[in-house]
Amino acid sequence: xxxxxxxxxxxxxxxxxxxxxxxxxxxxxxxxxxxxxxxxxxxxxxxxxxxxxxxxxxxxxxxxxxxxxxxxxxxxxxxxxxxxxxxxxxxxxxxxxxxxxxxxxxxxxxxxxxxxxxxxxxxxxxxxx
Numbered sequence: 001x002x003x004x005x006x007x008x009x010x011x012x013x014x015x016x017x018x019x020x021x022x023x024x025x026x027x028x029x030x031x032x033x034x035x036x037x038x039x040x041x042x043x044x045x046x047x048x049x050x051x052x053x054x055x056x057x058x059x060x061x062x063x064x065x066x067x068x069x070x071x072x073x074x075x076x077x078x079x080x081x082x083x084x085x086x087x088x089x090x091x092x093x094x095x096x097x098x099x100x101x102x103x104x105x106x107x108x109x110x111x112x113x114x115x116x117x118x119x120x121x122x123x124x125x126x127x128x129x
Contacts, residue, residue, distance in 0.1 A: 005052075011035065012043035013053070072121075 005013065019029035030040045047053040098106040098117065106120065 005047075006043075008039060009043045009047060012040045013047070015040050016044055016053075 015030050015033060015035060016026055018033070019026040022029060026040065026044075027037045030037045044053065048055050096108040096111050098108075098120070
């Protein structure tokens with residue numbers, strides 16, 4: 001073992017080697033030996049940054065499953081669309097404006113219920129405020 005290592009670094013390297021031999025996680029091995037886990041990881045990281053220890057090989061990344069997000073991207077921009085009469089009526093307060101297609105928008109004087117917005121966006125004809 002490298003003589004230039006501090007006592008904490010030697011303990012960390014021994015724990016790393018012991019965990020590898022035993023085939024267990026370093027944190028589990030350190031806990032079983034009565035070592036504080038954070039200093040062990042910190043010492044290992046410092047030795048890897050210094051080049052004394054090799055960096056671990058990364059496992060090949062598994063292909064991510066495509067999941068349909070429950071969230072919808074929102075982009076806030078200034079609008080060049082003409083301001084309809086509804087907006088003028090509530091000009092003094094906040095307005096929730098949903099632009100759903102070119103040429104039409106839904107404006108509300110307060111935030112609508114999420115279930116209502118979902119029903120409108122999905123095209124259900126039973127959407128009621």
